[in-house]
Amino acid sequence: MKIKKNDMVVCCAGKDKGKKGKVLSVLPAKNRAIVEGVNLIKRHTRKTREDRQGGIVQKEAPINLSKMMLFCAKCNKPARVGFSFLKDGTKVRVCKKCSEVIG
Ligand SMILES: [Zn+2]
Numbered sequence: 001m002k003i004k005k006n007d008m009v010v011c012c013a014g015k016d017k018g019k020k021g022k023v024l025s026v027l028p029a030k031n032r033a034i035v036e037g038v039n040l041i042k043r044h045t046r047k048t049r050e051d052r053q054g055g056i057v058q059k060e061a062p063i064n065l066s067k068m069m070l071f072c073a074k075c076n077k078p079a080r081v082g083f084s085f086l087k088d089g090t091k092v093r094v095c096k097k098c099s100e101v102i103g
Helices: none
Strands: 008-011 021-026 032-035 039-046 055-060 068-072 081-085 091-095
Touching: 008 091, 068 091
Parallel strands: none
Antiparallel strands: 008 021, 008 068, 021 032, 039 055, 081 091
């Protein structure tokens, strides 16, 4: 899994192309993730005792991981990701362009 919770990712397809956001959660079984501010859907809520107004709220819908790219802070753009190993054997993700460790 290349994308994990709290990663910064960039949407590279669809209506939110180019939008950047933080991964709020990953749904591995569905190969999707929920990303802050990306793929917003409007949801109509009913009036409840807690929310007397009801109305429309915006909410992030899960988006396919294939539409997401990890963001490299050093390159300041979406990164192609490779894997590398630290001296202690820990597997890490690196930006293929600048070799910076991501996440
Ligand atoms: Zn980079």
